[in-house]
Amino acid sequence: MHTKTIAELLKILDKGECSSEELTKIYLARIQKLDKTLNSFITITEEFALSAARIADEKRRKEDKAPLLGVPIAHKDIFCTQGIKTSCGSKMLDNFISPYDATIVTKLKEAGTILLGKTNMDEFAMGSSNETSFYGPVHNPWDPALVAGGSSGGSAAAVAANLTPAATGTDTGGSIRQPAALCGLTGLKPTYGRVSRYGMIAFASSLDQAGPLAKTAEDCALLLQAMAGVDIKDSTSIDNPVPNYNTMLNNSLEGLKIGLPKEFFGEGLHPEVEMAVQNALKTLEKMGAKVFDIELPNTKLAIPTYYVIAPAECSSNLSRYDGVRFGYRCDNPQNLEDLYKRSRGEGFGPEVKRRILIGTYVLSAGYFDAYYVQAQKVRKLITTDFINAFSKVDVILGPTTPSPAFNIGEKTKDPVSMYLCDIYTISVNLAGLPALSMPGGFVQQCPIGIQLIGNYFEEGKLLNIAHQFQQLTDWHQKTPLTFKE
Amino acid sequence: MSFSREAILHLAHLARLSVENTGDDDSIQDDLNRIVTMVGQISAANTEGIEPMAHPLDTIQRLRLDIITETNEREILLALAPKTAAGLFLVPTVIE
Numbered sequence: 001m002h003t004k005t006i007a008e009l010l011k012i013l014d015k016g017e018c019s020s021e022e023l024t025k026i027y028l029a030r031i032q033k034l035d036k037t038l039n040s041f042i043t044i045t046e047e048f049a050l051s052a053a054r055i056a057d058e059k060r061r062k063e064d065k066a067p068l069l070g071v072p073i074a075h076k077d078i079f080c081t082q083g084i085k086t087s088c089g090s091k092m093l094d095n096f097i098s099p100y101d102a103t104i105v106t107k108l109k110e111a112g113t114i115l116l117g118k119t120n121m122d123e124f125a126m127g128s129s130n131e132t133s134f135y136g137p138v139h140n141p142w143d144p145a146l147v148a149g150g151s152s153g154g155s156a157a158a159v160a161a162n163l164t165p166a167a168t169g170t171d172t173g174g175s176i177r178q179p180a181a182l183c184g185l186t187g188l189k190p191t192y193g194r195v196s197r198y199g200m201i202a203f204a205s206s207l208d209q210a211g212p213l214a215k216t217a218e219d220c221a222l223l224l225q226a227m228a229g230v231d232i233k234d235s236t237s238i239d240n241p242v243p244n245y246n247t248m249l250n251n252s253l254e255g256l257k258i259g260l261p262k263e264f265f266g267e268g269l270h271p272e273v274e275m276a277v278q279n280a281l282k283t284l285e286k287m288g289a290k291v292f293d294i295e296l297p298n299t300k301l302a303i304p305t306y307y308v309i310a311p312a313e314c315s316s317n318l319s320r321y322d323g324v325r326f327g328y329r330c331d332n333p334q335n336l337e338d339l340y341k342r343s344r345g346e347g348f349g350p351e352v353k354r355r356i357l358i359g360t361y362v363l364s365a366g367y368f369d370a371y372y373v374q375a376q377k378v379r380k381l382i383t384t385d386f387i388n389a390f391s392k393v394d395v396i397l398g399p400t401t402p403s404p405a406f407n408i409g410e411k412t413k414d415p416v417s418m419y420l421c422d423i424y425t426i427s428v429n430l431a432g433l434p435a436l437s438m439p440g441g442f443v444q445q446c447p448i449g450i451q452l453i454g455n456y457f458e459e460g461k462l463l464n465i466a467h468q469f470q471q472l473t474d475w476h477q478k479t480p481l482t483f484k485e
Numbered sequence: 486m487s488f489s490r491e492a493i494l495h496l497a498h499l500a501r502l503s504v505e506n507t508g509d510d511d512s513i514q515d516d517l518n519r520i521v522t523m524v525g526q527i528s529a530a531n532t533e534g535i536e537p538m539a540h541p542l543d544t545i546q547r548l549r550l551d552i553i554t555e556t557n558e559r560e561i562l563l564a565l566a567p568k569t570a571a572g573l574f575l576v577p578t579v580i581e
Contacts, residue, residue, distance in 0.1 A: 374528060
């Protein structure tokens with residue numbers, strides 16, 4: 001049962017072959033038994049889950065038509081969940097019980113999902129390996145010596161190990177796509193504004209976006225359907241109609257124009273990852289797609305630009321943690337300044353501190369124009385590259401990451417080497433575009449991802465291409481041996 | 486550009502963030518220098534005549550209707566605070 005997709009589970013629940021309560025118990029038992037080696041959950045919400053599952057079963061008997069009725073899922077611990085600890089992977093919020101639900105939590109609840117628990121993540125979503133979490137690193141189900149990716153590493157590991165059918169994540173520079181790639185999943189970062197950010201703990205407000213991690217594109221479509229849409233509580237959410245993603249999955253790829261950016265195939269790309277991308281292209285060409293060479297000339301500036309803009313926004317957003325209203329407070333503060341400084345100094349981990357300091361620097365008098373304003377201008381150049389590319393092609397394809405998962409501890413000594421992991425994903429956030437990572441093969445027995453980047457609000461097309469790809473390939477059906485049974 | 490120890494302490498003060506005696510002040514100077522060197526690459530980009538982009542989408546800020554939607558949740562919110570007294574957040578003495 002635990003290897004099924006959401007689409008399969010819905011059929012099983014509909015036929016009455018299994019109740020939501022039974023299903024929920026299966027996953028809860030797996031988490032209890034198997035998560036010790038992964039550390040993918042921060043909080044397990046057993047009582048909430050079982051009571052919600054019983055209610056879902058009752059509703060099903062009354063022919064309730066909620067689209068995901070009775071399906072267990074997990075939320076990244078960045079989403080506020082009423083009455084449930086919401087830590088954001090930080091000591092700062094280790095004692096924080098959210099007084100309200102994030103909009104996507106409400107929406108997925110209304111769609112009928114059952115919350116199994118909250119997943120581990122890099123502290124405040126700042127990291128690419130889940131090693132900055134206050135709760136310790138997440139281990140990759142394919143090999144526990146390796147990272148699961150980050151920052152949504154707990155969500156990715158939990159789905160890959162069949163501890164939950166799917167999970168939510170957030171993506172500020174690649175935090176859904178990169179862990180999805182390194183754990184062998186399908187993960188979607190929607191267009192900026194497609195999904196409400198209300199109740200999603202802020203890191204970099206002009207880049208953050210929520211999305212699903214699941215086994216298949218079809219499951220991602222089901223989840224996005226429930227998550228997407230305008231929200232009065234988030235003024236940056238966009239009031240565009242949400243299409244029916246499920247009906248777009250089987251569209252033909254005949255004549256689809258795929259752009260291949262030459263900048264994504266240079267130095268640093270593992271040759272076997274490149275080979276997997278070439279194989280994926282052949283599969284898509286068989287279905288009628290045409291491949292074109294394109295240019296994204298400012299790609300090399302994406303990481304430096306991001307590491308000005310994201311820390312600037314982070315330093316501003318994280319100023320709310322002051323030891324006064326909620327969260328961690330230091331012992332015996334001598335005065336107000338000491339309260340602020342020590343609560344923040346003791347409550348935040350080293351990566352968060354580095355980013356706050358960099359952000360403070362680039363926003364400070366004398367440096368603002370040289371760094372922050374210049375980065376915003378380069379952001380425009382990067383975005384214009386994409387707009388030009390989309391005048392020629394329908395979708396852009398490339399690797400999600402330069403290499404498969406690396407060893408835990410391998411990159412923690414040098415933050416810049418860690419930042420380079422996001423080389424192919426980060427420019428998408430700067431432009432605000434949607435992008436998806438889908439399983440595309442194995443390198444050294446570890447999964448790697450193929451990234452599809454779409455034009456604004458073309459999530460449906462990305463899901464369509466990935467779904468068609470998954471009809472002809474079986475990479476997405478592979479399960480790590482240890483977590484198969 | 487290279488940060489001195491004093492420059493880092495000044496930034497930390499601006500951010501109201503203690504970096505001393507927290508176990509991570511040894512490497513922070515090296516790390517910040519490496520990061521700032523890396524982000525310095527943007528200075529080479531020709532951005533003459535380019536408008537800064539603050540936000541990914543060109544949309545107008547939507548306003549909600551001017552009606553009360555929130556209820557008073559004083560007790561719930563105060564219950565989250567580390568220190569309160571008489572229905573107020575408690576901070577160390579500000580004015581002697």
